[in-house]
Amino acid sequence: MNGLKKALGIFWILLGPASIIFMFIQAIEKVGLAPEGVAKTNTALQWGIILFIFIPISAGLVVFGYYALKGEYDKLPED
Amino acid sequence: MNVEPQKNSIFKVIGASSLGTLIEWYDFYIFGSLATIIGSQLFPADAGASALINTLAIFAAGFIVRPFGALVFGRLGDLIGRKYTFLLTLVLMGGSTFLIGLIPSYSSIGYAAPILVLILRLIQGLALGGEYGGAATYVAEHAPANKRGFFTSWIQTTATGGLFLSLGIIVLTKNLLGAEDFAAWGWRVPFLLSILLVGVSIYIRMKMHESPMFTKLKTEGNISKNPLKESFSHKANFKMVLLALFGATMGQGVIWYTGQFYAQSFIENTCKVDFNDSRYILLWGIAFATPFFVIFGSWSDKVGRKWIMLTGMLLGIIFYRPIYQIFLDDTDVTKIEQKDIKEISNPVVTKTLIENTSDSLITTTSQVTLLSGASFTKIQAHAKYADLSKPESISPDAFKDKKLSTPVFWKFVFLIFFQILLVTMVYGPIAAFLVELFPTKIRYTSMSLPYHVGNGVFGGLVPFIATLIASFSGSTPLSGLWYPIGIAALSFIIGAIYLSNKKPDHGEADH
Numbered sequence A: 001m002n003g004l005k006k007a008l009g010i011f012w013i014l015l016g017p018a019s020i021i022f023m024f025i026q027a028i029e030k031v032g033l034a035p036e037g038v039a040k041t042n043t044a045l046q047w048g049i050i051l052f053i054f055i056p057i058s059a060g061l062v063v064f065g066y067y068a069l070k071g072e073y074d075k076l077p078e079d
Numbered sequence B: 001m002n003v004e005p006q007k008n009s010i011f012k013v014i015g016a017s018s019l020g021t022l023i024e025w026y027d028f029y030i031f032g033s034l035a036t037i038i039g040s041q042l043f044p045a046d047a048g049a050s051a052l053i054n055t056l057a058i059f060a061a062g063f064i065v066r067p068f069g070a071l072v073f074g075r076l077g078d079l080i081g082r083k084y085t086f087l088l089t090l091v092l093m094g095g096s097t098f099l100i101g102l103i104p105s106y107s108s109i110g111y112a113a114p115i116l117v118l119i120l121r122l123i124q125g126l127a128l129g130g131e132y133g134g135a136a137t138y139v140a141e142h143a144p145a146n147k148r149g150f151f152t153s154w155i156q157t158t159a160t161g162g163l164f165l166s167l168g169i170i171v172l173t174k175n176l177l178g179a180e181d182f183a184a185w186g187w188r189v190p191f192l193l194s195i196l197l198v199g200v201s202i203y204i205r206m207k208m209h210e211s212p213m214f215t216k217l218k219t220e221g222n223i224s225k226n227p228l229k230e231s232f233s234h235k236a237n238f239k240m241v242l243l244a245l246f247g248a249t250m251g252q253g254v255i256w257y258t259g260q261f262y263a264q265s266f267i268e269n270t271c272k273v274d275f276n277d278s279r280y281i282l283l284w285g286i287a288f289a290t291p292f293f294v295i296f297g298s299w300s301d302k303v304g305r306k307w308i309m310l311t312g313m314l315l316g317i318i319f320y321r322p323i324y325q326i327f328l329d330d331t332d333v334t335k336i337e338q339k340d341i342k343e344i345s346n347p348v349v350t351k352t353l354i355e356n357t358s359d360s361l362i363t364t365t366s367q368v369t370l371l372s373g374a375s376f377t378k379i380q381a382h383a384k385y386a387d388l389s390k391p392e393s394i395s396p397d398a399f400k401d402k403k404l405s406t407p408v409f410w411k412f413v414f415l416i417f418f419q420i421l422l423v424t425m426v427y428g429p430i431a432a433f434l435v436e437l438f439p440t441k442i443r444y445t446s447m448s449l450p451y452h453v454g455n456g457v458f459g460g461l462v463p464f465i466a467t468l469i470a471s472f473s474g475s476t477p478l479s480g481l482w483y484p485i486g487i488a489a490l491s492f493i494i495g496a497i498y499l500s501n502k503k504p505d506h507g508e509a510d511h
Helices: A002-033 A038-069 B007-033 B035-042 B048-064 B066-080 B082-100 B112-142 B145-177 B179-186 B188-206 B212-219 B227-232 B235-270 B275-289 B291-303 B306-330 B406-427 B430-437 B440-459 B462-470 B479-498
Strands: B341-344 B348-353 B360-370 B375-384 B398-403
Touching: A002 A038, A002 B479, A038 B235, A038 B440, A038 B462, B007 B035, B007 B082, B007 B112, B007 B145, B007 B188, B035 B112, B035 B179, B048 B066, B048 B112, B048 B440, B066 B082, B066 B112, B066 B227, B066 B440, B082 B112, B082 B188, B112 B145, B112 B212, B112 B430, B112 B440, B145 B179, B145 B188, B145 B235, B145 B275, B145 B291, B145 B406, B145 B430, B179 B188, B212 B440, B227 B235, B227 B440, B235 B275, B235 B306, B235 B406, B235 B430, B235 B440, B235 B462, B235 B479, B275 B398, B275 B406, B291 B306, B291 B406, B291 B430, B306 B406, B306 B430, B306 B479, B430 B440, B462 B479
Parallel strands: none
Antiparallel strands: B341 B360, B348 B360, B360 B375, B375 B398
């Protein structure tokens, strides 16, 4: 199980930036599709909020993956 | 330290803590339940800037600031104590809710109205961010280690209870005052009422004592000097914060908000079920499922927290799409055959001129009643152009105000009950789970952040993000479910692999 925990650490490290890139692509596409005026401003604002919130969380996932890779979760304090 | 308080003492602790937390959830949810009316009263109908503020303030701001409240008040709670910190959050929440009820309308004070509401909504979010962690920690630190799941599960009922109370008081006020008065001024009543509820709760909480574990730490001079630094800059603790977020609270948040918020929004807005029916379905579902918070909380004391929470997530991943497909199929009136129709009312035809043109829109509305007892309103619309050479433009038939037959109504109640049952599985044991992950001296800070990021951000944004996904071109009404399913699946995998299934011992020492 500890081997799996460490191996998946690499996946979490990659998933963090991958999710940010995916969200950026979605944001650019959806804002581009929105009609001009208030609708466009609102769409840009909505995606701005999503990116603002989820970028630090994705960074947290990278740190989580790094800890997993280093074996920090091999033994938890309550084990 | 193993705390074994008298039974009546622990129930006083639970009662005082739960009442305050219930009121905070009530305050938080009445805003959402009355968002449409608040929008019409406090924002201009036709200004772009107000639409912007409206969207931000009402649907997102309160959720987004919850983690910041967790940091601010969590730190205070670890420095000055649990009791006074969650008294402060109660005062802030109650005060801001009361003030929202007093804010003049846009027609009186212009843009000051939405700006003031935004500020008060932010204070609400901050206060809630501080309240929950305090109440859960306070109860857990009074409870014996082998019954933490049972005792903290009472705190877990308060979020659903607050939603139930807010829906109940709004429906009651509306029925007493009538729809017109309620829209004009009666919507303020549930906000103003909050001050009475908060007053009672403050009085009760003032009589409570500080948590015994915190008191012991304080007496020994062992309280944390900088809880934020200790929580997030020490690897040993920060790794547990991340594990709690990705392996538990993230999945718990999306299960909570899908079962209790998105479900109701889906039934009302996508399936077009009647306003009252959609709320009654939710109220029945909540009423039947709420006891299970305590059942699963208590069970987690015996079998451990991990697999109860993860099973709730897994069942959501498996059953969300079939459940929502049933909602769609059972409200699809396009497949109804002529033999099923009992009566069609005489059509009401209205003709309205399309603004700035000589063209007109002709709408034909009729009420259809089925032999099963179900009914719905059918709307046919077509545009008639002044230029007769243009062919008429006919819109597809639209349906609204669907009233369900009795068997389908109860089938929907069961499906909502099932979803809330999953909520009780993931949410019932989670307070005890979080409390046990972190040491007493930085517990308030450490457990509050992952909880409010998971519940407030991942969960609170479910209706918004799921609706957004469902609006993409090429998507189906069920596409929005990929957000909660995906997040729950990720959390399930991380939780299953990285979390350990701790079973509390009778003689367990606290850290």
